[in-house]
Amino acid sequence: MKLKNLKIVGQHKNFQNLEIDFSSCKGVAAFIGNNGSGKSNILEVFSAIFKALYLDEKDEFAYFLEYETFNTISVKITSNGKGRVFAVNGNPVFDIKEYLPKRVIAIYSGEEDRLWRKYYRPVYMNYIAGVNQSNVLEYPKMFYLNKFYWNIILLSLLVSEANDVKEFVKEKLGIINVNEIKFKFFKDRYKNYNNSPALSFIKQIDSVDSYSLESFKTVLGGDFSSEDYNSDDYFTGYDSTDVFQALYIAFTPEDKKIIDDIEITFNDDLNVSSLSEGQKKMLLIKATLEFASSEDTLILLDEPDAHIHINNKEQVVKVFEPYENNRQIIITTHSPTLTQSFKDENVFMLTDGELIKKDRQYIINELTKDFWNKHQQSNFLGENKDTILVEGKTDITHIKTALEKLSSIDERYKVLDFKFLPFNGASGLKLFVDEFPVNKNTKTFAFLDRDQAGFEAVKETLNFKGTKDEFKGDEKNNIYINYIPKKEGHTKSDFIIEDYYPLNKYKDFLFENVSCVTEMPNHSSSRFKIKFAEKTKEFEISDFDGFRKLFDLILEISKLNKIPVAPIVTPPVSPQNEAFKQEETNVEKTDKEEVSDEIKKTSSNFVNLKHKKSGIAITESQHLRNKPAFVKRMYTLLKEEILEKDSSIVIDSKVEYIAFKRNKKNIFDIKIQDKKIILWVNKKKGDIPVQYSALFQDCSGKGHHGNGDYEIHFSSEAEVRGFIVVDVIDSILKL
Known part of the structure; x- marks a missing residue:
C-alpha cells in the first residue's frame, strides 16, 4: 500500500487538526522530533484506525485517510467518530474490507506494552479464537512482534536459502555455525488444533526434541515416498515463511500453545541472549519484512535503530530498501544518523503535536546543511525559545559562553534562554527573514558584526540605502535586526563580536597561536576564530563584561515587546x-x-x-x-x-x-x-x-x-x- 493523506479532525492526543501529506514520500516515512513531540502517537493513530476497521468498531476520533493499494486502487475513508463513509476509485462503497491492508505490523521500542494491550491484543484475541480451526497458515490482521519471538525468527532465518538472508545471518548476527536446535512440545494440547496446518507442521518435527540445522532442513524438505497425496507420510515441504507462520500459530495462544520454546545454540556456546540489543532489534525488523509482511502491508516501527551502534544505524535503511516499493513503512526515530539517510521528502518533523511545514524545513536545511544533520535541524525547529540569528558558528560559542558566565553572577541574565541559528552570510539572512514564518509567541533577533559583511547583510535583507554607520536597527517580519551594540569606550566604526573581550586577551592568544593564522582572522570559518572561540571558555567572568551591552539590549527588547527603546545599562562610575x-x-x-x-x-x-x-x-x-x-x-x-x-x-x-x-x-x-x-x-x-x-x-x-x-x-x-x-x-x- 501507499499512504497519500491523513487528516485528524479536531483534537486527539496532542494533535489538533493535524494533516500529513504523504504524496511526495516514497518508501519509508520517517517521523522525527523531541520527546513529547507526538511522533510515537502517529503509530498509535494508525493502529487505532485499522483496529476499528478490522473489528468493525467505533472510531476514537474523526479523521480522513487516503491510500493506494499495491494494485493502484484508490481508497478513501472519512470518519466523523461515529460513522464512516468509503470511496474506492472515487466511487462510494458500503464495505472496503477487501481493500484494507492485508496486515498492520508493529515493532515497538522498550518495555511499554500499552500499544499492544489497547490495539493489537483485541485483534489477536479475535484471531486465536479460531486459530485452531484454521485450514491455512495465516497471521492476525494486526501483528505485534516483540522479544518473545526472537528464537522463532532466528530459526526461520537460519533455514532460509535466500542469499540476502544468509548474508544477514553471517554479517549482521555473526553466526558462523549452528550447534543445536531444541524444542519443547505440548502434545497433550494437539486435540485443540483439529486439522490445522500448524499442527501438521508440528507433527512433522515432533519425533525428536533436538536437531542439527542440517537435519532440521532435511525434515522440512518434503517426503514423496507415498503415492497417496492424502497420506500423512506425504508432504511437499516448507520454506522459511511457512516455518515462521506455523511456529507463530503454534506458539501464540497463551494457554493453548503446542510448542513452548525453542533453544538455538550457535558458535559453540552462544544463544539469542548472547546477541547485542541492536542485533535483536535487527532480528525483529528483518522478520517483519521477510516473513510477516506482504504487498499492501503497513509496517509501524518505533525507533527501529534503538540500541544499534551508530556505525550500523544506516544498515537499518538498507534493510528496508528491497521492500519499499510494495510496503508502506513508517518509523519514528531520535537518531540524526538514521534520519540523515532518508531523502528530505521522506522526513516529517513534529513539535508539540504539530507538523513542521516543509518550507520551514527547506529554509533551515539551506542555512545549516553543511554542519547540521536533519535531527539537529528538527531540534531547532521544535524548541519553543527566543531565537538569535548570527553570522557564524563561532558567534554562537561566544554568546553561549558569555551568557553562562555572566548569569552565574547576575540574576537578570538567568531568564535568557535562546536557540541559535547561523545564517552564513547576507543571502542566508535574507532567505530566513523573507521566507521563514517565525513563531510570534517568541522573539527572534538577528545580530550582525558592525563591519562590511554585516552591512552587506543589512543592505540585501532590508534594501537599506544609507551608509553603514547610518543603520540603527530595524524590524522586518517580526525579526529585530541590528548590529551587535558596541561596548563602552569603543570608538571605532567597526565592531565585531571578539571586540567584546579585553584587547590583551585577544593579543595574547594571537601571539600564542601564530601558526594557525593562515588567513584573515575575521573570516568566519578561519581556524583562528574557531580556536579563539573555544579558548574563551577558559576566560574569567570579568573578561565577558563587554557582553552585558548585548544582553541588556535583549532584556529591554523583551520587556517592551517591540523595537527596543534601549538596553538596561547599570552606569559605571565615570x-x-x-x-x-x-x-x-x-x-x-x-x-x-x-x-x-x-x-x-x-x-x-x-x-x-x-x-x-x-x-x-x-x-x-x-x-x-x-x-x-x-x-x-x-x-x-x-x-x-x-x-x-x-x-x-x-x-x-x-x-x-x-x-x-x-x-x-x-x-x-x-x-x-x-x-x-x-x-x-x-x-x-x-x-x-x-x-x-x-x-x-x-x-x-x-x-x-x-x-x-x-x-x-x-x-x-x-x-x-x-x-x-x-x-x-x-x-x-x-x-
Whole structure:
C-alpha cells in the first residue's frame, strides 16, 4: 500500500487538526522530533484506525485517510467518530474490507506494552479464537512482534536459502555455525488444533526434541515416498515463511500453545541472549519484512535503530530498501544518523503535536546543511525559545559562553534562554527573514558584526540605502535586526563580536597561536576564530563584561515587546555620572532662587493651559523644582544627548514645555512631570523612518502641548538610556 493523506479532525492526543501529506514520500516515512513531540502517537493513530476497521468498531476520533493499494486502487475513508463513509476509485462503497491492508505490523521500542494491550491484543484475541480451526497458515490482521519471538525468527532465518538472508545471518548476527536446535512440545494440547496446518507442521518435527540445522532442513524438505497425496507420510515441504507462520500459530495462544520454546545454540556456546540489543532489534525488523509482511502491508516501527551502534544505524535503511516499493513503512526515530539517510521528502518533523511545514524545513536545511544533520535541524525547529540569528558558528560559542558566565553572577541574565541559528552570510539572512514564518509567541533577533559583511547583510535583507554607520536597527517580519551594540569606550566604526573581550586577551592568544593564522582572522570559518572561540571558555567572568551591552539590549527588547527603546545599562562610575550629580546639585541650588509671583501662578497650573501659550519664560530649574531625582536625571540625559549631537541647538524654556530649537524652529519639546518625562518630535506623521516611528505614540490630530505628531513617554533612566543607545536623536536631527 501507499499512504497519500491523513487528516485528524479536531483534537486527539496532542494533535489538533493535524494533516500529513504523504504524496511526495516514497518508501519509508520517517517521523522525527523531541520527546513529547507526538511522533510515537502517529503509530498509535494508525493502529487505532485499522483496529476499528478490522473489528468493525467505533472510531476514537474523526479523521480522513487516503491510500493506494499495491494494485493502484484508490481508497478513501472519512470518519466523523461515529460513522464512516468509503470511496474506492472515487466511487462510494458500503464495505472496503477487501481493500484494507492485508496486515498492520508493529515493532515497538522498550518495555511499554500499552500499544499492544489497547490495539493489537483485541485483534489477536479475535484471531486465536479460531486459530485452531484454521485450514491455512495465516497471521492476525494486526501483528505485534516483540522479544518473545526472537528464537522463532532466528530459526526461520537460519533455514532460509535466500542469499540476502544468509548474508544477514553471517554479517549482521555473526553466526558462523549452528550447534543445536531444541524444542519443547505440548502434545497433550494437539486435540485443540483439529486439522490445522500448524499442527501438521508440528507433527512433522515432533519425533525428536533436538536437531542439527542440517537435519532440521532435511525434515522440512518434503517426503514423496507415498503415492497417496492424502497420506500423512506425504508432504511437499516448507520454506522459511511457512516455518515462521506455523511456529507463530503454534506458539501464540497463551494457554493453548503446542510448542513452548525453542533453544538455538550457535558458535559453540552462544544463544539469542548472547546477541547485542541492536542485533535483536535487527532480528525483529528483518522478520517483519521477510516473513510477516506482504504487498499492501503497513509496517509501524518505533525507533527501529534503538540500541544499534551508530556505525550500523544506516544498515537499518538498507534493510528496508528491497521492500519499499510494495510496503508502506513508517518509523519514528531520535537518531540524526538514521534520519540523515532518508531523502528530505521522506522526513516529517513534529513539535508539540504539530507538523513542521516543509518550507520551514527547506529554509533551515539551506542555512545549516553543511554542519547540521536533519535531527539537529528538527531540534531547532521544535524548541519553543527566543531565537538569535548570527553570522557564524563561532558567534554562537561566544554568546553561549558569555551568557553562562555572566548569569552565574547576575540574576537578570538567568531568564535568557535562546536557540541559535547561523545564517552564513547576507543571502542566508535574507532567505530566513523573507521566507521563514517565525513563531510570534517568541522573539527572534538577528545580530550582525558592525563591519562590511554585516552591512552587506543589512543592505540585501532590508534594501537599506544609507551608509553603514547610518543603520540603527530595524524590524522586518517580526525579526529585530541590528548590529551587535558596541561596548563602552569603543570608538571605532567597526565592531565585531571578539571586540567584546579585553584587547590583551585577544593579543595574547594571537601571539600564542601564530601558526594557525593562515588567513584573515575575521573570516568566519578561519581556524583562528574557531580556536579563539573555544579558548574563551577558559576566560574569567570579568573578561565577558563587554557582553552585558548585548544582553541588556535583549532584556529591554523583551520587556517592551517591540523595537527596543534601549538596553538596561547599570552606569559605571565615570566622569559622565559625576556630571549627572553635578547637574542635580546645580538644579537644587537654582531652586533656592526667588521666583516672581506672576511666574509662580503661571507655573503652578501650566499643565491645564490647553494650547494657550503664555509667552512667559521660566527657567529649566523651575521646571525641575520639587521633581524626583530620577526625573531630573532623565531630563539631563536627554538634554546632554541633544546638545552633543548638534551644538547649534538653543534651549527655550516655556511654561508648557522646554523647547530645543534649531534656526528658531522647535526640533524637540520636553515636558517634565512628577513621575515621567514626555518628549515630542516636531515632525509630521510619516516623516520619521519606520524603525524609529514604532517607538513613538501617534499624536496627530490630538491636542497636546508640544509640536509635531510624535510623542514618547519615559518613566525610568533605563528607558532614556536605551533611547539614546539606538541613536534616535541623532537620526532625527539628520532628517
